[in-house]
Amino acid sequence: xxxxxxRFALYLMTPAALFLAVFVAYPLFRLVTxxxxxxSPIVGGPRDFVGLDNYVRxxxxxxxxxxxxxxxxxTLMVVTLEFTLGLGMALLFTTLGRKSQxxxxxxxxxxxxxxxxxxxxxxxxxxxxxxxLGTLLSQAGILQDPNQIGWLSNPDIVLFSVAVPDxxxxxxxxxxxxxxxxxxxPGDLIEAARLDGARAPSLLFRIILPLLRPVIAVAxxxxxxDAARAFDTILIQTNGGPQSASETMSLxxxxxxxxxxxxxxxxxxxxxxxxAMLTIAFVAVTTIWRPGKDT
Amino acid sequence: MSTAQTPxxxxxxxxxxxxxxxxxxxAYSNAPAPHQTESTxxxxxxxxxxxxxxxxxxxxxxxxxxxxxxxxxxxxxxTRTILWVLLAAALVLYGFPFLxxxxxxxxxxxxxxxxxxxxxxxxxxxxxxxxxxxxNGVPASFINSIQTAVISTLLSLxxxxxxxYGITRYKTASGRVFIMAxxxxxxxxxxxxxxxxxxxxxxxxxxxxxxALSIAHTTISLPLSIWLMSSFFEAVPQDLEEAATVDGCxxxxxxxxxxxxxxxxxxxxxxxxxxxxxxxEFLFALLMTAVRSQTTPVVIANFQTQFGLDWGSMTALAAVxxxxxxxxxxxxxxxxVAGMTLGAVKG
Numbered sequence: 300x301x302x303x304x305x306r307f308a309l310y311l312m313t314p315a316a317l318f319l320a321v322f323v324a325y326p327l328f329r330l331v332t333x334x335x336x337x338x339s340p341i342v343g344g345p346r347d348f349v350g351l352d353n354y355v356r357x358x359x360x361x362x363x364x365x366x367x368x369x370x371x372x373x374t375l376m377v378v379t380l381e382f383t384l385g386l387g388m389a390l391l392f393t394t395l396g397r398k399s400q401x402x403x404x405x406x407x408x409x410x411x412x413x414x415x416x417x418x419x420x421x422x423x424x425x426x427x428x429x430x431x432l433g434t435l436l437s438q439a440g441i442l443q444d445p446n447q448i449g450w451l452s453n454p455d456i457v458l459f460s461v462a463v464p465d466x467x468x469x470x471x472x473x474x475x476x477x478x479x480x481x482x483x484x485p486g487d488l489i490e491a492a493r494l495d496g497a498r499a500p501s502l503l504f505r506i507i508l509p510l511l512r513p514v515i516a517v518a519x520x521x522x523x524x525d526a527a528r529a530f531d532t533i534l535i536q537t538n539g540g541p542q543s544a545s546e547t548m549s550l551x552x553x554x555x556x557x558x559x560x561x562x563x564x565x566x567x568x569x570x571x572x573x574x575a576m577l578t579i580a581f582v583a584v585t586t587i588w589r590p591g592k593d594t
Numbered sequence: 595m596s597t598a599q600t601p602x603x604x605x606x607x608x609x610x611x612x613x614x615x616x617x618x619x620x621a622y623s624n625a626p627a628p629h630q631t632e633s634t635x636x637x638x639x640x641x642x643x644x645x646x647x648x649x650x651x652x653x654x655x656x657x658x659x660x661x662x663x664x665x666x667x668x669x670x671x672x673t674r675t676i677l678w679v680l681l682a683a684a685l686v687l688y689g690f691p692f693l694x695x696x697x698x699x700x701x702x703x704x705x706x707x708x709x710x711x712x713x714x715x716x717x718x719x720x721x722x723x724x725x726x727x728x729x730n731g732v733p734a735s736f737i738n739s740i741q742t743a744v745i746s747t748l749l750s751l752x753x754x755x756x757x758x759y760g761i762t763r764y765k766t767a768s769g770r771v772f773i774m775a776x777x778x779x780x781x782x783x784x785x786x787x788x789x790x791x792x793x794x795x796x797x798x799x800x801x802x803x804x805x806a807l808s809i810a811h812t813t814i815s816l817p818l819s820i821w822l823m824s825s826f827f828e829a830v831p832q833d834l835e836e837a838a839t840v841d842g843c844x845x846x847x848x849x850x851x852x853x854x855x856x857x858x859x860x861x862x863x864x865x866x867x868x869x870x871x872x873x874x875e876f877l878f879a880l881l882m883t884a885v886r887s888q889t890t891p892v893v894i895a896n897f898q899t900q901f902g903l904d905w906g907s908m909t910a911l912a913a914v915x916x917x918x919x920x921x922x923x924x925x926x927x928x929x930x931v932a933g934m935t936l937g938a939v940k941g
Contacts, residue, residue, distance in 0.1 A: 304764050307845060311760030312772050315753040315816060322813050323779050326790035333790070391681055394668040402685060404927045408692070411919040413874035415891045416912040419898075420695045423905060431694060434710045445710060467691065475931060481666065489666055528783045531876040535895055549785045549877075556789055569786035576781050 327573070333566035340560030353567035362543065363568060366551040367575075369458060370527055373547055377462050377526040378519055384466070385473025385518075390503075392474070393481045407475065409468045417464040418532035425450035425460055451537055454544035461545045464532045469525070473518055480514030481507070520583050527576060548572050692916075699723065699910040706906045722910035731885070732893060732911065738804055739889040739915075742879075743872040746808035750815045750868040751861065758823030759849055763832070773824065776817040784814070788881040795882065802884045810878040815868035822867065822933055826860030827853070863933040866926060873919060890915050 302310075337349045357363045388406065392399050409417065424432045433445035442448065450460040484507065492506055508515070530549040533539065539546035539554065546554075552572065556565035668674050694713065698706060699722050701715040726732060761769035788810070795806035830853055838848040854861070876891045883892060894915065897908045923930055 305766050305768075308760040308764035308766050309768055311756040312769065315757035315820060316772060316775075318753055318812070318816065319776065319779060322791065322794075322809055323782060323787060326787035326794065327782065329790035329794075330786055388684060390666075391677060391684070393666045395674065395677055395681060396667040399681060402681060404924060405685060406688060407923055407927060407930070408920050409688070410930075411870060411874075411923045412692070412916050413876065413891050415874075415876045415895055416695075416916055419894065419908060419912060420691055423698065423909070424691060424694065429707045429709050429711050431711045431713070467688070470688075484666070486666070524781050528785075530785060531891075535898070549783055552783075552785045553877075556785075562789065565789075569783070572783060573781075573786050576783065577778065580781050 330566050330573075331570050333562055334570045336563050338562045340562060349563070353563045354571070356564055357567045357571060362546070362551060365543065366546050366548045369544075369546065370548040373458055373462055373529065374523055374526040376459065377465050377529075378523050380462075380466050381470050381473045381522060382515070382519065384470045386477050388470070388474040389477035389481055392478055403478070407471050410471045412468065414464070414468060414531035415535055417468050418461075418535035421460075421464040421467065421532075422451065422536045425463070427452055452541055454542050457537060457541065457545045461533045461536050464536070465526060465529055468532075469522060473522065476514060476518045477511065480511045484510050516583075520580065523583065524576065524580055527579075695909050696913055699906065699913045701906060703904075703906050706909075707903070722906035723914070725904075726907040726911040727914070729907070731888065732890075735888050735890045735893045736915075738807075738883075738887050739873060739891075741804040742808045742811060742887070742889055743869050745804060746811040746815060746872040747865050747868040749808060749812045750819045751865060753812075753816055754819035754823050754864065755854070755861065756849075758820050759827050759853065761820070762824050762827040763835075773820065776820045779813070779817045784877045787813070788878055791878075792882045802882070802886050804887045807879060807882050807887055807889070808872065810882055811872040811875055812868075814875065814878075815871040818871065819864045819868055822864045823857075823860060826857045826863075830856050859929070862926075863929045866922070866930060867933055870919060 334353050335348060335350060337347045337352070339345050392403050392406075424430055427433075427446055427449055430445075430450070432450065433442060433448060436442040437445045437447070448456065451457055488506065488510075489502065492502055497505070528549055529547060530553070533545055533547060533550055534553075537545045539550045548568070552565050552568050555561050555568060668677055697714055700718045700720070702717055702719055702721065705712065705716055757772070760766075761773050791810055791813075792801070792806075795801055795803075795809070800806040834852055834856065835843075835845075835848040838852040839845065843851065874891065875889075876895070879889045879892045880895070883889065890911070894908060894911055897904055897911070
């Protein structure tokens with residue numbers, strides 16, 4: 300007997316759905332449950348129900364609120380810089396046309412590098428004393444002393460420094476997506492505007508950017524989610540230091556769990572973090588992205 | 595994670611093949627046909643860099659629907675020269691960090707931390723490579739990385755291909771709910787589920803095994819794979835299976851014998867992304883492995899603490915780990931580009 304199409308479709312989806320339920324939904328459920336308990340880090344240790352105590356501790360802790368703001372600042376910085384640089388490169392490749400094709404491929408290479416390697420590499424470039432960046436800048440006469448900027452040791456700028464590898468890794472992605480979007484802008488439109496006497500800036504701001512809006516929205520949302528979860532690059536560069544100045548949410552949760560052995564508190568932080576991400580992503584998707592409405 | 599980026603980078607994106615800019619229109623449908631190579635395309639720009647010979651780009655006299663080169667491509671020779679210089683500068687800046695990593699890996703230990711540092715090694719040596727690869731646990735970590743990435747890729751494909759087919763071919767309400775749920779999964783920070791996942795694995799006796807880690811990696815790559823595969827299936831005309839079922843094929847038979855071969859290009863793209871997501875992943879690997887199943891990213895990170903500051907070996911190992919995937923990118927760039935931009939343009 301032939302099973303109806305609808306059930307057949309359901310059967311096809313079941314294995315993947317089960318997998319996500321067991322290995323994503325269930326751990327999330329465990330995370331949320333754990334957040335209401337005070338848990339000893341020792342395996343099989345005591346587990347006491349403490350209600351909302353962990354949440355109160357999270358919200359009243361300076362580290363948590365600080366990490367929240369730093370994560371936000373980090374995400375905005377990474378996404379803004381990536382977008383600006385990526386758009387610049389995409390426009391460059393578009394205006395140069397097909398001759399630049401080979402270089403477009405070369406430009407992709409950082410996308411394949413492990414974030415951990417990128418973090419390591421930039422740490423090596425920015426580290427005090429034998430870091431190349433300071434040396435090159437001082438040889439170029441921009442800095443007086445190679446160690447004038449303590450890229451990774453000055454708490455005021457370290458959040459920017461740890462963002463550099465992330466930007467380096469994924470500007471290519473931004474460029475790629477925006478470039479693809481640029482290819483779909485009808486040439487007629489640009490020419491008509493040119494004939495009407497539009498100059499480059501008004502072409503960019505009045506025609507290109509509005510037409511790219513759906514693409515830009517997707518790219519920003521996707522990258523925003525990724526940047527807000529940044530972990531590898533920061534861990535290897537500074538481990539959150541100096542003085543927690545580069546400690547973002549993922550790092551704080553990791554350290555609370557592993558270093559300070561407080562899984563209950565870490566779970567509460569993780570739950571808040573997840574809810575905040577979902578809320579922001581939902582708002583972003585419904586207001587900026589609006590799937591299906593702009594095309 | 596900023597993975598490929600990575601790929602992790604990857605993204606819930608779906609459509610355009612920027613490699614074939616001349617064939618504008620719905621570039622998306624070109625994605626599953628990556629075998630069509632650049633060289634087969636008519637080269638209309640034949641008269642070399644001086645595009646000024648093309649009246650269209652200079653003044654905009656010629657119009658061709660859907661082809662935007664005439665629209666955005668710079669016409670004047672002087673402008674183009676400036677733009678090429680800009681591009682060269684950007685590429686040098688962008689490419690330099692990795693070159694420096696390579697140069698450093700050939701330096702002697704003293705040169706590596708010399709003040710002031712030099713760009714090129716004073717003396718080229720392979721010592722760092724010998725040290726790094728000969729170190730206890732390093733060769734094993736490569737095997738673990740490959741094992742984990744392969745298992746995770748297969749698992750992703752086996753689960754994602756039927757699911758994506760069910761979603762796109764039958765368009766049921768449950769399918770729509772499911773694809774949204776898969777998207778939400780992408781927002782879950784790995785740090786939030788890593789510990790519960792690790793303890794689940796431990797309770798079924800899978801602690802510190804490549805299987806456990808590849809399952810964890812599949813939680814990252816599965817939503818991405820479902821999203822990518824859905825876009826590829828979307829491009830397959832339904833007549834194809836209908837013809838097959840009329841000829842007496844069952845629905846599963848039609849999927850296996852008719853549809854799968856058509857989307858094999860798309861499956862390859864998905865496999866690349868799933869593989870890279872696992873290859874470059876660090877956080878799950880850090881939380882879920884101890885000694886036996888440690889992958890190379892964790893070993894690279896451990897160099898820093900365990901062996902003091904052995905920058906030379908670290909850069910050598912990082913180079914050995916990255917170069918295969920960079921070469922892979924260059925070889926398969928058309929597929930990677932297709933996957934990376936898939937859908938973003940569709941919105």
